[in-house]
Amino acid sequence: MSIKKPYVELVAFLENNSDAKVGSIIEEIKSMVEAKVKTSTLHYDEDGNLIAIYCYYHKQWELIFDVEYGAKANTKTGYNNMCKIGCNQWYKQQRDAKKSKEKLLADLMEGIVTTDDAKSTQEDIEHVRTSLVTDEMPQGFSSIEELEDFLNS
Numbered sequence: 001m002s003i004k005k006p007y008v009e010l011v012a013f014l015e016n017n018s019d020a021k022v023g024s025i026i027e028e029i030k031s032m033v034e035a036k037v038k039t040s041t042l043h044y045d046e047d048g049n050l051i052a053i054y055c056y057y058h059k060q061w062e063l064i065f066d067v068e069y070g071a072k073a074n075t076k077t078g079y080n081n082m083c084k085i086g087c088n089q090w091y092k093q094q095r096d097a098k099k100s101k102e103k104l105l106a107d108l109m110e111g112i113v114t115t116d117d118a119k120s121t122q123e124d125i126e127h128v129r130t131s132l133v134t135d136e137m138p139q140g141f142s143s144i145e146e147l148e149d150f151l152n153s
Contacts, residue, residue: 057086060140
């Protein structure tokens, strides 16, 4: 029998506790199946005006009047979820990684690179593709509490 992915942990727990009474394990089961709280990536002032966005690229809170955000249709705010600097860097990293992978494949096919070298090179490409480039990183806040402290000061 195939078990749906969201239930695998629960089924394993129940199998391991098959002799237990329901009352003794119900709290653990509830904690396993409760809805996870989704944190917002937007911060508004008391008047409902958007003042900060959690930048997907930089992984920090950025004030929209200090950091430029591009427009994005079909979003609640009309803004992208990455600042322009982060967005440009993210796309550059994706483009460079794609070119590097194509070159690696060509080198592998021509025998310039061995399969063992190709694996480590591919890992290096992936590391560069997903790493955070901080050359032009805008000022931001690492937590919502830090952001609120700044706004309240």
